[in-house]
Amino acid sequence: MSFHHLDQYAHIESPITHTPPVVRLLGTVVVAVGAAALPLGAWGHMAVLALLVGLIALLARVPARVMLLRVSGPLAFVVLASTAVLFLVPGQPVFHAGPVVVTDAGLLRFGSAIGRAVVALGAAVILVSTTGFPDLVSAFRDLRLPRVVTTSLGLAYRLLYTLVDEIERIERAARSRNVGAGARRRRQLAVGIAATALTRSFARGERTYRAMLARGYHGEMPSLRTRRVDVNSLIGLGLLTVTVLATTISAYMIR
Amino acid sequence: MANLIEITDLAYRYPDGTPAIDGISLSVESGDRVAILGPIGAGKSTLLLHLNGLLLAQSGSVTVDGMKVTGETVREVRRRVGLVFQDPDDQLFLPTLLEDVAFGPLNEGKAPREAAARAHGVLADLGLAGSEGRAAHHLSGGQKRLAALATVLVSRPRVLVLDEPTGNLDAEGRAKLVRLLQERDETLVVATHDLEVARALCSRCVVLDRGKIATQGDSARLLDDASFLQQHRLTVPLGDRALRGSTGTRSPKNPHNH
Amino acid sequence: MQGDRCLAHIPDGFLSAPVIAGAAVLSAAALAVAVRRSQSRLGEQEAPILGAATAFVFAAQMLNFPLGAGTSAHLLGGVLVATLVGPSVAILVLFSVLLVQALLFQDGGIAALGANTLNVAVIAVVGGYGSYRWLLALVGMGTRRMIASAAAGAYVSVVLVGIAVAIELALSGTLPLVPSLVAIGGIHLLVGLGEAALTAAILAMLMRAQPELLRRESPPPPVRRKWVYAVTAVSMLLAVTAVYAASARPDALEAASRRLGLGESVASYFQSPFADYTAQIGGAWIAAAGGVMVVFAVGFGLTKMIVRTRRNP
Incomplete structure (x- = not known):
């Protein structure tokens, strides 16, 4: 269960963490969408955006090691998933790898997918390294996402921690009872854990609801945040947006 | 002056028909400190939920500060x-x-600024200053208890109702919580099966057994009476098989009932 | 780390700008509808139920279910949650999970969030839950029938996700449609079995441990069986016609995609293979009808079988 990393790096002080979470979130979305929307084979433009991400990472004081580590995991998945593209796309054969033929069109798509993914992942890693879950929820709130979504995510955050604690306890207890059991046993155990997690989380949800009512809840989730977005952050976000937009659109104009 | 809490003939049945509490009458005066004692399943939690209107009386009534507890009040x-x-x-x-x-004050319609100021004040009072931005899962068990207390104290209630406040606490956390509660001047209703805590916090004890009030009276007197405590399953000597065997067959009527 | 990743979540880099935008618009519209409907369904208690369901799906998607031989399955959970709290709430729950997975876990792309929402939250839940209700209406109410129908619905939901992903990749020009459908759809035909088994197992366990959780679900409206069978027959007829049309005149698809402004390069991927396959079997009509019949028979048979085996264990 690997989500304990979430709150780990959100405390690095930097010019980026001084901007409101909603600005960080929007910046990430701008870069990710800008990168993902690049046309095939716009290598130069990908490089420009990658450079931009590197610059922001530097500004955010996210250690290079953390960046590389966090990007490499998901990237491995992207590479794995995009190998199919190499030979499934019809085009001029470039070389033969055993029984399959790698085509130029395949290579183009393979490279483009990985290039765009690197930039988008880099942006996402900066976000997760500077912004904790609660801040993210408040950013969603500032963005006027449906209230049910922000509220339930806010509640889910705490629930998830108590739930995972419980799941880990059940797992330990079950493991101690059947050491070295086979796949069948482990499968039953996993299903049991999932079912327990479900009932526990609904039971917890119900008790939470009572606790909310006891403190005067009447169907409307109140919010403390009144944080205004400062001018500097807005200018920064504006500059970023213009740069990314210019890069992405120019990639289409050149073709 | 009218009692702060007045419960008359309160009864509540679970949806499946088993009675949880069965004809309870109880008054709590302003400034009273009352312990509700009894084994698990005696109806303590159900009674507490009525005090706050989370459960509404199926029969009988609960009155708080002169207001009958109904859907409107x-x-x-x-x-x-x-x-x-x-x-x-x-x-x-919530995340932090x-x-x-601040959740309670905000629900009462306080402005975010005021609610936050109050929340800061209460957290500081309870020794949790500096933890405002933290999530509860990064707190110790004792700190979580205090934080839970803070979520209620912030609304400046007249009555503080606590359900097993010392459950899952270590000796130090328990002592700290008791000291803190001793200094408060709110009216106190505490459900517990921690007899030491009941003695330390409350002047009066109400003993529940199978949904009824078995007896009530002065804490010091009741809690010193060893045979009384055993009779109501508040203490059970370890290893005494005869006594454990007898609890299941004991008649529901008992001499302390009035 | 890849073990934690969900196959059904498209990462950034695979979709083109028009697909990113189109999927985002469609899923935003679906979410707006879901928000309105879930409010009227749950009222005040909406937030805590949604929170609980979101936390559960989050935790469940992290669990590994070993299948033996070194492989393992993950739960998407759309149909499972929909049977408990209704489809509109389930859509919101899955969207919340996708949102956080994309932003904080790099599981599924940020730009691809619209597409992933459309696939995993909207199409899977609506399609899977729809099939579940439809099957329930066909086989009738009852605990075992419900579990079997939910399993079938879960299977459908995963296959639909696979098809949707394949189509989005084809529309983006990343993969030609047919290989994309075969590869991605094929994988999901297998993955769906895991989802179906897990959904059934978890529901069965819930029914034993906490039947009141399932009672949230209202029984299907009292539709007359006759009507359900009639609708089934008509929709099968339509499906046969559609498959026939697609296979006999592949240029129609091409024309359609041109009209959508997808350009030559994309349209060219939609070509011939359909026609090739049908020619070998002997007549597009027969192939189309056969395909639809087989799919339906397998689904219906599976449901019946599960109902029967569960009745006499």
């Missing part, structure tokens, strides 16, 4: 009665402590 009642649940994780449901503590 329930919001006003909840403002006066602060309920702290058994498991602090149920009560701390500050939001959790």
